[in-house]
Amino acid sequence: MRFLSTLAASVLGTLIAVGALLLFVFFFIFAISLSADTTPQVQRSTILTLDIQGPIPERVSKDPFTRAIADQPKYDVSDVLSALSKAEKDDRISGLWIRLKGTQASWATLEQIRNAITAFRDSGKPVIASSGDFGMIEKDYFLASAADSIYAGPVTAFEFNGFYLPQTFFKGTLDKLGIEPKVVRAGQYKSAIETFTRNDLSEENEEQLQAIIDTQYDVFLNAIADSRSIDEQRLRDIASTDAPMDVRPAKDLGMIDDVRYTDEVVDVLRGIVGVSPSDDVRMMGIDDYARVPSSDVGLETTGDGRVAVIYGTGQIVPGDDDGGAFGSSGMMASDPIIEAFENARENESIKAIVFRVDSPGGSAAASEAIWRAVKRTKEVKPVIVSMGNLAASGGYYVAAPADTIVASPSTITGSIGVFGLLFNVEGLLTDKLGVGLDNVSTSDLADMYSPFSDFSEQERTLLASSIDRTYQTFLQRVAEGRKMSVEAVDSVAQGRVWTGRDAQEAGLVDVLGGLSEAVRIAGEKGGLGEGPYAVQTLPRQKTFFEKLNEDLSSQAARVYFDQTASDLERQMQAKRDRIRYYLSQSGTVQAVLPYEIDIQ
Structure with missing residues (x-):
């Protein structure tokens, strides 16, 4: 019996070794074919x-x-x-x-x-x-x-036929499950928690969302009216009555x-x-x-140096998260961003930096760490922030120290506010599942972050003080970067979300434009002439094999899902991932955009 098991193990090991060798040969041949890729040749006409x-x-x-x-x-x-x-x-x-x-x-x-x-x-x-x-x-x-x-x-x-902006609420679901959100927030408009505490929009939330969708609709109609020579009011009438x-x-x-x-x-x-x-x-x-x-087209770069474009995209999280071999994690991890700023700061050939921010925010602590890296770099070289679709909450926090902030009119930004969110699952466990709960502790505050009880008044007061201190730090960071008083920042903060166009009027954005405009400003401030400029992108992206060695199995599962899932399944997974994020961050202070903004 032992002989047979040994033989089977040997055969299995041999098969695995042969399979690995064949896989290596395949990738080697594939690598040679890809490395032979030449620069495309453009023919006339x-x-x-x-x-x-x-x-x-x-x-x-x-x-x-x-x-x-x-x-x-x-x-x-x-x-x-x-x-x-x-x-x-x-x-x-x-x-x-x-x-x-x-x-x-x-x-x-x-x-x-x-x-x-x-x-x-x-x-x-x-x-x-x-x-x-x-x-x-x-x-x-x-x-x-x-x-x-x-x-x-x-x-x-x-x-x-016009735009609409749907929002999803889970209070009814949580009520049925016996789960109670435990929330403390700073900012009148900081409505991130409403998706768990309400079944509809609050008055403040409706106000800011209506302003966002109205601005985007104006941009949309103005562009079409200008290009197609159709009166803007006529376009509004078509959408409302003759769609x-x-x-x-x-x-x-x-x-x-x-x-x-x-x-x-x-x-x-x-x-x-x-x-x-x-x-x-x-x-x-x-x-x-x-x-x-x-x-090839006669566009020679000007200046003796380069502009670094540092990409910060996705939810802000502490540490390092590159998403594995088959794609991006969709996270702005603090470690690679900080390292990228250090490299750009110390590299003498880099004369200016564009920080491309496309983020709804996330961890307040990680946002503070990135803020520090941006501020230190600004003291040495020009830093221009280019806002993508989102640069809100923590996404604005990390942008605040920049010399110049550039945003598209349609960018979603602001949301200067913070919140703390925990979930009390006592009702789910005791009332729905019949689970008994008890504990021993060394102080009345020891179970403050426990998911098995509600806040006491003392605990809520302590957490509120912590949230308010983080909010005041947020205000001070913005005030310092924007050269405004804390009171002035507070008047346009309160967690309110702005479009890029409205944020410029509020003093939170300097220039309306895209990435190209930000690179142009950076080149000029870096003394590189009129352009075009040599551009270096950071952080360095890991190669396929570097990522493959890290987490092949989980990425294979992700690729399988991406290839086989329907659009509805992907939407549901996105909502699940967002809820999972909130659950994973239970007990931490968050500077994150309240909701998904997908104007349709």
């Missing part, structure tokens, strides 16, 4: 294609293994911006074809891309937008309206130019490049063109 589908992240991995294996978008925001900027000057690029396939990008991201498309069109090169058989929602149309001509496929949907539900009424209203199949749109492109109906149109995707060196 090429049409640049921009496929807009799904999310457009702030940053995708440049590691060829990760890009080839992981389920990631082909390009990020900076890829699009740099490609369109180069294409303006490239005589080989004859035009731009925007192929809309259902975008899930944030409004602030779309605003940056739309501005880049407008700049490309203003250079004199034609821009065509089409939706094929995908139809158009408002986000698609927002981008398409920047084109010279808009085409949509026959028998497709067209959505233009077109398919492309035919949209064409009759002058919102699109024609209803055409994709092959008919290609015929339009043939006319642009001047080829016969039997010839193919040369095309190059934005992801390939982004790899074309700027020097």
Whole structure:
């Protein structure tokens, strides 16, 4: 029997070894093939294609293994911006074809891309937008309206019926489960906890959310009115009373130019490049063109030095969290951000830093640690903050020390406030499950953070004092960075959420613009001339193999879910992850955006 077990173990070990060897050989051959990848060659009369589908992240991995294996978008925001900027000057690029396939990008991201498309069109090169058989929602149309001509496929949907901002509340669910939230907050508008304590919007919360959606609607309508030469009030009336539900009424209203199949749109492109109906149109995707060196189109960098762009995206958490081999964790971990600022501060070739913040906030302690790194760096070199879709609560905390804060009009920012959240599950355990609870302790305050009892008055007072001290520190950090009095900051704080446009009026933002504008300001402040500038991105992204060695199994499960889950399942998982985050942070002070803001 022992002989058979030994034999089986030997055979199994041999099979594992052979499998590992084959896997290594496969990856080795794959690595050689990827390393042989050359710079794309652009031929004359090429049409640049921009496929807009799904999310457009702030940053995708440049590691060829990760890009080839992981389920990631082909390009990020900076890829699009740099490609369109180069294409303006490239005589080989004859035009731009925007192929809309259902975008899930944030409004602030779309605003940056739309501005880049407008700049490309203003250079004199034609821009065509089409939706094929995908139809158009408002986000698609927002981008398409920047084109010279808009085409949509026959028998497709067209959505233009105004915006709404849904919110989800779990008080009823918690009541049924016998779970009671234990909450202390600082800030009249700091409504992060309302999702657990109410079944509807409070008056303050409704006020700020209505202001956000109204601002975004204004930006949306102003852009379309200007590009399509349709009166803004007329657009409001269309959305309220005559909302077109398919492309035919949209064409009759002058919102699109024609209803055409994709092959008919290609015929339009043939006319642009001047080829016969039997010839193919040369095309190059934005992801390939982004790899074309700027020097190929005569865009030589100016100045003796570089601008570092430090990306801080996702929920702010302490420590290190890179998300594993197959993607990003979606967290702004404090350790790599602090290290990136240290590297940029000590690197003599880096003359200025852009801190790209796209975060709803998170841990107050981690936010303070990152704030310190930003402040120390600012004392040595210019630091410009570029706000993405979100730079709220802790996301604003880490931005406050910067020399200049740049935000898109659609950016969600502010939310200067803090809260503490715990859950009392005593009712669930005792009333619903019949579990008995008891304990011994050395003091009356020892079980203050216990999930098995409510706060006493003394405990609530102590936690409220701690929350208020953190809030006052938050106010002081902002006051110091913005050169305002604490009282002035408090008047626009209180946890209130602002759009970038309104935040500028409130004194929380300096300049309206995107990442390109922030890099321009950083280059000028760093003494690098008029630009373009050499840019170095930080923190350094780990390679596929570095991540693979860390947590293969959990990432395999994530990839499987991403590939097989429906949209509804992904939405439910996102809500589950958010609740799980709150549960994991029970007893800690949080500076985090109150809710998901997804204007639809």
